[in-house]
Amino acid sequence: MKYVLIIPDGCADEPLESLNGRTPLQAANLPAMDQIASRGRVGVTDNTPIDFPAGSEIANLCLLGYDPNVCFTGRAPLEAAAQGIELGPHDCAVRCNLVTIRDQTMIDFTADHISTEEATTLLDDLSKELFGENGPLSDSDLAGRLEFVPGVSYRNLMLYRGDAEHPSPFTTATRSSAPHDLTDLSVMDDFPRGPGSQILVDLMNASADILAKHPINVARKAAGKDVATHVWLWSSGGAPKLSTFEERYGIRGVMITAVDLLRGIGALAGWPRVEVEGATGYLDTNYAGKGKAAIQALADYDFVCVHIEAPDEASHEGNVEAKIEALQQIDQHIVAPLWEALSKYDEHRMLILPDHPTFCRTKKHTHGPVPLTMAGTGIESDSATTFDEVSANASGWVFDPGWTMMDAYIQKG
Secondary structure, three states: OEEEEEEEOOEEOOOEHHHOOEOHHHHOOOHHHHHHHHHOEEEEEOOOOOOOOOOHHHHHHHHOOOOHHHHOOOHHHHHHHHOOOOOOOOOEEEEEEEEEEEOOEEEEOOOOOOOHHHHHHHHHHHHHHHHOOOOOOOOOOOOOOEEEEEEEOOEEEEEEOOOOOOOOOOOOOOEOOOHHHOEOOEOOOOOOEOOOHHHHHHHHHHHHHHHHOOHHHHHHHHOOOOOOOEEEEEEEEOOOOOOOHHHHHOOOEEEEOOOHHHHHHHHHOOOOEOOOOOOOOOOOOOHHHHHHHHHHHOOOOOEEEEEEOHHHHHHHOOOHHHHHHHHHHHHHHHHHHHHHHHOOOOOEEEEEOOOOEEEOOOOEEOOOOEEEEEEEOOOOOOOOOOOOHHHHHHHOOEEOOHHHHHHHHHHHO
16 A cells, blocks of 8 residues: 655634635635545544644644654654754753844744754854853853754754753753744743743843844845844753654655654654755745655655645745645645556555644634545545535544544554
8 A cells, every 4th residue: 555645734724804704725726635535535633632732743743643642742852853863861952943033022933034054154153152162151060061953944953962960951841932823922921931941041032142243134134134133942852752653554654844843753753754956844845846756755665745834834924825825836736746646556545634723814823623635545435525624624524632543544544
């Protein structure tokens, strides 16, 4: 059996007045996704347990069949795995966004989608200033234990390297807020809190003084771009414990994504990743390249996972038109050619679903069910003709908790 999983991140939404009461999924022209729905069945799954944040870190673990109550330690450790960073028993990873804050308001959690090259230079210079021999931590127990690790664009990490005598000051009781949930809101009540939080707050404040005069920010301001005013430190945690996907299901998988979080989950699941030229994790990603890479991967792997970040990014910007366009690009360049290629195998299945809802109105992730459609060998067709929230909710086919859905996809049909 050949399996394909397509994740249009954050594509689930609510009815919008600007779309005459339709959701972006309903408003978009999606002939390939609708074909999958009509040939198979639709349903809903809840990948955002109420006791966890409605984040991609939780939702993607759930939809891949992992119970976050068992394996989740934080978002940052998953992203560390994407970079091949091993965390020891006393180590900790912390997510580090470069953000734009003005007048105590989160203006842009991406710092105007700062380039990877700019971000790398900023973090290198911050490391020298904050963690160097003459830095403010040089005489503390933290000396030599903290480092920034550049990732992609605004998405980066900070690591704490500990030992038995100096365990991580951050624990499961350390609380923080995701910056993408604070867009256009005051940050005053959302700084880190709990064990080790003062360290994080002090670093965030110290970064502002250094970044304010950095040549990269001076140049960005002159060019009319938002500047990276702060590092925002959040979602800390130690090493996660995941069994591999092959151990769970007996099949070999591969991950296609431009986002470190999904790369990390894939790595911990035992999946290699396929790099696609021009895949950006944004609206301008190489949709066709991802589709072609997935088709090629089918020859060597039983399970191909394709993740596309663009719908989520459009939602965080409140850009309904861009969200619809991203969905149509996914339909045309990924779903349609992949279904055609997949159908040539005697036994095959395709599953399409987002990880979580992201509302254009609020520019935030939210808890709640998302639509899914599943078609292929052994999956009987229901009466659905479209893939959207309305048809899925009317189906009566529900997976709650969401981590039970993968068992049905792979084993039961």
